[in-house]
Amino acid sequence: MSFREENAENRDLQKPFLHTGSWYKLGTRQSSLMSSTQALRDGSISILFCVLIAALGPIQFGFTGGYSSPTQQAIISDLNLSISEFSLFGSLSNVGAMVGAIASGQIAEYIGRKGSLMIASIPNIIGWLAISFAKDSSFLFMGRVLEGFGVGIISYVVPVYIAEIAPQNMRGTLGSVNQLSVTIGILISYVLGLFVNWRVLAILGILPCTILIPGLFFIPESPRWLAKMGMTEEFESSLQVLRGIDTDISVEVHEIKRSVASAGKRATIRFADLKKKRYWFPLMVGIGLLMLQQLSGANGVLFYSSTIFANAGISSSNIATCGLGAIQVAATGISTWLVDKSGRRVLLIISSSIMTVSLLLTSIAFYLEEIIPKDSALSNILALVSVAGVVLMVVGFSLGLGPIPWIIMSEILPVNIKSLAGSIATMGNWLVSWVITMTANLLLTWSSGGTFLIYTIVAAFTVAFVALWVPETKGRTLEEIQFSFR
Template sequence: MGASSCASEPLLPRPGGDGSLAMVIASTGVAVLGSFVFGVSIGYSAPTQSKIREDLQLSLSEYSVFGSIITIGAMIGAVASGHLADVTGRKGAMRASALACIVGWLAIFFAQSAVSLDFGRFCTGFGVGVFSYVVPVFIAEIAPKALRGGLTTLNQLLVCTGLSVTYIVGTMVTWRMLVIAGLVPSIALIIGLFFIPESPRWLAKVGRQKEFEIALQRLRGKDADVSIEAAEIKEFIETIENLPKAGVQDLFNRAYIRPAIVGVGLMVFQQFVGINGILFYASETFVSAGFASGDLGTILMGCIQAPITAVGALLMDRSGRRPLLLISTSGLLIGSLMSAISFYLKIHGLFLEQVPIIALTGILIYIASYSIGMGAVPWVIMSEIFPINIKGIGGSFVTLVNWSGSWAVSFAFNFFMSWSSSGTFFVFALVCAVAILFIVKAVPETKGKTLEEIQASMNSSST
């Protein structure tokens, strides 16, 4: 850390000050309802495919549009997210996202045709596109530095939980009833926003001084001394407010190029290691590997994601971001290679009895490795590295890159598997190897630093 330890103490919970954490935890709990809705939204099309097609007489192509249009909505939401969060505040952006999701879920619930389904899916996509940016940013801006990584990782944990709930509950209820899993948390989020403070850093940025001080005091506890932290935040914001108004082109200026490279690079690697291709088409992948059914592998994948993401959350502020990323990408490399070898053996008729077990083990290692680091850490770092004057633009751009990569991988995965199943996983392994080099050379460690310290250090290294 660049500042002295005594200057940092007000950022930490004080001894005996359990109340100082209560509002931070409550605010995080409200925000990650959006993450849960995110998980439900992207998982909804998997368990409902046959039921919706049968009830509404949809063709495969019509259902494919329904399944994929969420990504288009999310891209638009990602583009709008930074400006929305800067203009209306972090709470305002979450409120707008929740409203979009409510409209979308109601349209799906009452759907009698493909048009209503697609409209609802698009609306939920827009909502989760905004959520994917604003939730980790809001948590990072309210959390004490000693807890920021773990609390921000709850974003990914709740996404995984939403996915798991959707996969499991979706096999037990009708597709219309499954809508409740996304609708109720969206409504609860809007209600919860009335009881939590706005981000103090955003309030300071827009000049709402009195509200800034009240919000910071509520988050740190009524007996906490927040004077030093408040002064640090105001000083940093005053410094960057003297800079010209930022535009997209400024991301590529020397002052901001390093955070842009780190943010974009992590999101590119997060998607192009192949995660969404594997998640979206897990069942077919296991069948291709020699299983009679993909159910066992899919259930095991669902069971390990949330617990291992929780372990990553606990380790985030102890081990640091970089070690988790390196462990994660190394495991992804091993899992991809095992999966590639299993398909290679099957194609050449070698060790056919062992092939399904090798494939299952490889994909489970892959999913576990992704869950402990690569799933959550890029979002944590994204929320930390951009100065507040360019955070909206930078965060929107990085989130758009993420969703664009998600669409590209999910769209191309089946074509790649048709070309060469073993070759597909060898390509993913190569991407993992390049990701390891990128993390070693470019990604900074942000554990134990204030947001202002992180951003100042990255700016100084760019000049």
């Protein structure tokens, strides 16, 4: 046997296989690879089940956001509310979400990701019951604030939980399930709102959280949180369940332990510490993306899509809104499939570029409609162009700027500042969301063309922000991503 052949055989004999953590000889390579495939399959099923349970939270999130659209006229009529009172009702979920976002990081830090989702479910259930049995505006407003509080916690905890349990090659796809579930929740509320009254719709809003609470007992806690809390046995057991019972997890265990050890268990982080580049840079990227996501005006357009379609001359605006919701779900589903193939950064640039072009097209169409006679053929064409622009904007948003900022936020924040920084980023997102939803209707009343021009400028700035500042995180472990900022 030659020297080269002998070395090749030795290398083969020393290859570890993902079976029981043992060393296998060359002759057993085929059966070992088959065992590895089975183990990975079992782990994938376990992770998928965990993600589907956690996704009930974002479905609740979307249902809360979409509830006000199909119920506006009925609630105003039944409870004798003014337009301003109903606008306040719609915006109070954002106010509650800001409070929930502030608390979310600390709650998730001290009682874990699963405990946080359980706590978030309780005010959601109470809030929906308060709305369903409301006799006046006080119960209506109280229920909306409680819903918002729960949604604020959910919006931070679910992306973090998914990022912490997912293997690096599936993290983008599984992370996108968060936003996909939000869009599904919105669509469900739109469709059900066509057939049931607002009180029944509120009762149906309880279902996601009533399923989520028992479901949490069947999924493991985040292994990275367990490791940070010093629960070594629970940490390794949780990771083993998530990766498959026959999978060798020793390398990943070592990486997570090293990352946690360098961060320090329960390290106290002050605002002054955020001045260090290893902290302020990922925080700036996370906050910037989440705020630009809202400043692009997507939620304002979605919340008032019926008004926009009516302004464009569409008679069945509620049905058109349901169609827009379905398109959003489909586009977000495409993003879920693409995000681990093309990468986060590329999708963000494509997404914000599509939004820039479509928003500019819509703005020009609305400006021209104001100066062209309403009954002319050109006016009808411009109406179709403006509707197409809105649809294309929603598609662009759903491909990247909708789901990916939440993924990146959960990936890049160092473990020892995740609770503080995550709360700040999530609160910033909800604060801007509240501003956009409060001003969008007023801006559309002022000038539809001017409103879309403002959103165009923000979308164009987003392209530059992503190109200059946002790192690519595809194919890297959380520990590798966070270490790179050092």
